[in-house]
Every structure is written in structure tokens, then in C-alpha cells.
Amino acid sequence: MDFTFTDDELAFKEAISRFLMTEAAPEALREIWETDSGRSPELRAKMAEQGLTALSVPEHAGGLGLNDVAWSLMTQELGYYGIPDSMADTAYVAAGLLAALSSAAQNGTAQNSTAQNSIAQTDELLGGIAGGELRLALQHPVNPLVADAHLADFILLMEGVNPAGNTDISQAALHCVPRRDVDISLHPSIDSSRRLSQVSWQPKPETLLCRGDEAAALMEETLQRGALSVAGQLLGLAQRMLDLSVDYVAQRKQFGRAIGSFQAVKHHLADVAAKIEFARPVLYRAAWALAHQQPESGLYVSQARLACDDAAQLAAHHGIQVHGAMGYTWEVDLQMFMKRSWSLASSWGDRAFHQQRINTALFAHDASLDYGPADTFGSAPEREVNNA
């Protein structure tokens, strides 16, 4: 039992944090918001130089081969600095999907010949992600619109997806489609950095990655990564909103003293701090379980999603309150992070979706007995864990 990060993981996180602090200051983000694409190729290229895009690409495809645990730190940084980019979608979620496909093909466990044939293509995509040249967007039935499809080089799309979300994914097929072959219509979001699109396209045999059970299992794992990515970002956002609020209440004076010395204000922020501290290990446990394909990882991811969302929503709620009218303005930086947290809250599954998953796991016949105090970490995997 070792609930700690390695020195390498922590050092990498520190380096990314220092980098984003200077390269992604709020003024810079505001400028990026104003552009048509809402994205900065320069910032993206610099993040790739830092190694972020290569983080979870397998080593054989030119990446660093780290797992979800490392991303549980990284996504917090992306949230904290409000990075207006689908970095995590490409380098974490899509890379995870492609890596799984690649290793299934290599091990010969891929269930259809298309995937076998596409190993070269998959590894080429992974290499492009690692080098920072490629952007990928992903569709999933839980997300009615696709984020960052407007800039993606490829879009991972599911044949037979119903935008209302009631798709039976066991019947679906997964395709990797060049953007030039799809039609996109943008739907503006309250978060100026979000770019959401409806995507229309026609499946073709040459874009098929896999179908049936294999596609369904991959999409389930992808959902977990997507949800975990959002959870990490929400936690980072919560911390940023807390820090901004602490700074603000320490300098804003009323009744002749800093408002941060009033107990009502203190208690608002203390509650946010408690929620954040409380959510963090839940996120890390979910990431570990996913990396090690533990059977309960879906439950843990949903728990992490709700815990991190709780922290972000409270940080936004109390954050705007302690900022007073200032918090209701475009001018104050708090708004950027607040709106991101509101928009992410229903991405990769909304609260009801994740709550439902927890309820189902917990109240299923006999299931509750498995989750007692002696099983804090669920059932330990029987097999050797070798991808640590």
C-alpha cells in the first residue's frame, strides 16, 4: 500500500505548473478567447515541447508511457490555469483509446480484422499526438456535442450515435474520421473558451476502427477517462477559484478592515478548502483503479466526478459571493474559471448520470456487502500488475 506519487510525477507537475503560470496568464487567455478558433497554436506547441502531449502515449509510439495517475495531476493543472484547449481530450482521452487499440492489435486480441490492419495507422496517430502535431476530438453518447471538433485533425466518431444520448453502444462502431470529411456546426457556450459542434458524417469502411463488444468496451473506458479528466480539471478550477477569492478578500476593505477577517467570509472559504482536500484522494484512487483496470473503476470514477464537482460548484458559489458585485463582472478573472466549471459540470456525464452509476453499483443485489470498511480499496486485482 503506497498512496503517494513518485518524485518524477511530482516534478513533472511542478514544471507544468510553472510553465503555465507564465505562459497562460489570464490576460493571455482573454486574448485567445477573442480569436476565431479560440485556440492558440503557439501555446499548444509550447505545451507539446514541455512533453504534455507525449505523456500517456506508449513508449513504442514515441511517448512517455505514463498512466492515468499522472494525468490526475496534470488535468488539475490544466483546470487551474484554465487552459482553453482540448489538450486533455487529445493527449489523454484519445491517446488512451488509441493506445488500448494498438495494444489489442499487437497482442492479437483485437476482435476484427480492421483493427489488426489499422495498427500502423493507430501508431502513426499516436506518434502525431506525442509530437504535438495532431489534435483529436471525441464523440460519446453522453456528450450531445463534440468539443473542439472545429480544429481537430481527426474525430473519433461512433456510428449510430443518437444525440439524445440513448444510444445502445454495444451496437455501435467506432470510426476515426478526418475532419475534412465531416460537416460541423458550432454551438456557442457561455464559456468563451468552449467550442462545441454538432458533427454530421457518413461512415466509410476505411475509417472503421472497431465495432461491437470491442468498441463498446473501448467507449466505456473512454468515458471513464473523459470523466476523470473533467474531474481533475474541476478540482484544479476549484483550487484556482479559492486562491483568487483568498487574494481578493485579503485586500478588499469594508468597515475599515479586510473582509477576509470577517468570520462569515472565512467560513465560506474554509468550507471550500475542506471540499477540495476531501475530493483529492478520491480522484487519485479512481485514476489508479482505471490505470490498473480494477473492476470497480467505473464506480470510483463516478465518485471522483461528483466529489470534484462538489468542490468546484462550492468554490464558484462562495467565490462569487465573497467577491461581491465585482464577482458578477466580466472584468474579474474569477468569471473565467467559474464559467469553465459550470460548463464542464455536465461534460462526460452530468451529475445525474454519475449519481445513477453509483446508486446502481451500491444498491445492486448483494453489492453493498462488498463495499465494507475492510474493502476500502475494493477487491485487489488477482493478477500481477505490470503496467505500473
Place this chain on the structure above:
Amino acid sequence: MELIYTPKQQAFRTEVRQWLAQHLPAEPLQSYDTREGFEQHRAWERQLFDARLSMVMWPTELGGRGCDLIEWLIFEEEYYAAGAPMRVNQNGQLLLGPTLMEFGTEAQKNRFLPAMASSEQMWAQAWSEPNAGSDMAAISSKAVRDGDDYVINGQKTWSTRAIFADWCFGLFRSDPQSSRHHGLSYLMVPLDAPGVTIRPIKALNGKEAFAEIFFDNVRVPQENCIGEEGQGWKVAMATAGFERGLLLRSPARFQKTARDLVQLYLANQASADRDPAIASRVAKVWSDAQAYALSAYYTVGRLSRGEKIGAESSINKIIWSELDLAMHQLAMEILGPQGELTQTQNSHWLEGFLFAQAGPIYAGANEIQRNIIAERMLGLPKS
């Protein structure tokens, strides 16, 4: 990160599980807020001690078995999962014990710790006074030096189980000129000493759960002082850290309650589902109990990396007290009209509900914990 127990940890878990299965009292013990129940608990604690399972983290020469924090968490998980009796000597074992380990002399450790581990000596905490509750620095009970003795006069209150305990520990003003947190000394006092009077106070449930203690020229020798004379505040703050932090409210206790709550819900699902929100609230508190356990393991990881845990223990205090309240509130809602009854197989939920009311008050009221978080963790200005 490796969130799997090692074979050694698993073996320890199995050993504890088996021992508990063989030795758990056949009948539930009576409440330790009664004389008879208290003595039943003392006997049970003795059994734990003889198996070296009373204070698993203490060194062997003091009656423990030298476990690390992870093993302690495992022990607690097994202990609560088995439904073993609540620990009656927590004030001694979990608050004074660690304090003595850190600040006590060798003689004090040898004299008190093994007897504490076996519960041959039961301890009461004597900090609060009628005019020193949240503001503990307002303590006015005096301990005046007379040769090698202190002579104690004053009054303490809200002292849990003091009517049954053998000893108490508390802060006394040893420098009559001093004020606030200066000039206080941390003393251990036998409750059968001449001049000690104990008057029980009935708690919500009608039981004599705590007491007032009056000191009338009570003499204790100087060697009963922990740490230096006049430096009691510093020592007491360490005790308070133990109280709020990891040890006193081990997560397993809440995980057990959460798990029982899931079963209570399932057994009463038909009626509970009249309010569809109940299911999700049960899942939420269950998740929160899990989260509390995870945060304990994560804290252990931080400690093992050499990090110090400071004001965060105040977060712990808020979390467990509010979680306990939320769980028992929910149990009352699930039980509906049955909830108020004191003599049913579900009455322990009512007992728990009553006791949970006190959680946000004792061990430092939650408002005070929030002040600590804001000022010491977030660096906000003092009021």
C-alpha cells in the same frame, strides 16, 4: 502509487479478523455510560490488551505491537467491520497516550502507558470549564506550587465518563499572574484524590455521560506534570491535534455506519423510496465515508513522505462530525415513525442520532475549526 495491500498487511488483516471472530462478546455490551457497561468494556479492553490488539501502534514494551499507520487503519477496518464494542478509554489511549509519548518523561511513559493500554486505568479529559469552552485560554482553575506538590482548586466541566474514570488530565493555571495561554500546566490527577468531587451531568439520552469535577485543595506531586511547568498550552495543542486528526475518529467507524445505512435503506426501500432523493443521499454519505477513508490513507502517505499535517486536521474534524450527522439524520428519515422508539432493534440509530448532535460541538466546535482553516491554512487575517 500502489493501492493494494501487501501480503504482510493482508496477513495482519486475516489475523485480526480471525481473532475478533473467535473472541467477540456473544452479547452486545451494555452502554459504557452506565457503571455495569463501563466495567464490561474494561474487561473487553483487557482481552484486547492480552492479545496485543489494544494499542497496535504502540511499541511492544508499552503494551503495543509496533504497527505502522497503515496496519492501524487495517486493524480499525476489521474492528469496526466485525461490529466490535466502541472503545471506552479513548481519552486516555488516543489523546493522552500520544501526548505522553511525545512530551512525557520515561518514568511517566512506563508508569501510565501500559496501564492505559490495558484500561486498568481509565482516563477522563478535564479541559473545559464553565467559562472556558471554545475559549480554552480562559482557564481559571489553579495549580499552585507548594514544595514538590501542586495544590489544585477550581472546577472543570463536560468531562466525559469522569464519574467512572480513574484519572483525569487537564490544564491548570500554575502561574497566578499569568493570562490567556501563558502560565498553564498540563497535569494528571487521580480522581480518587482527597478534595475531588464529581457531579454527573445527564446527557440528551438521560445517561450520565459526562460530569463536573470540583477540586478543593487537591494535592498532586510535581511528577504528574507533562512537559514543563507553564508550557501546558503547547502540549495541549498537540493533544487537540490528535483529537481532531486521524486517530480519534478512525474512518472505519463511519464506513461501518455507512454500510449499515445502505442495508437499512435496502431493508426499508419500499417506504424510503417515497422520497426518491433518499437513495442518492444514502449513496452520497456512503461515498463520503469512503472519501474520508481515502483521505486517511492519503494523509498517511503524506506523513510517510515527511510532510507535516497541520491545520488540515481541522478539516477532518468538520468532515467526520458532519458526515456522522448526515448519516444519522438519514437513518431517522428512513425509519420514519419508528425512529423515535427507544426499545427496538433499530434504536441504536436513535442513540447514534442523539450522539451525532454533539459531534460539531465537542473536540473544538466546528466554527472554531473553520476559523483555524481560514487563518492557518488559507492565511486570512485574524478577526
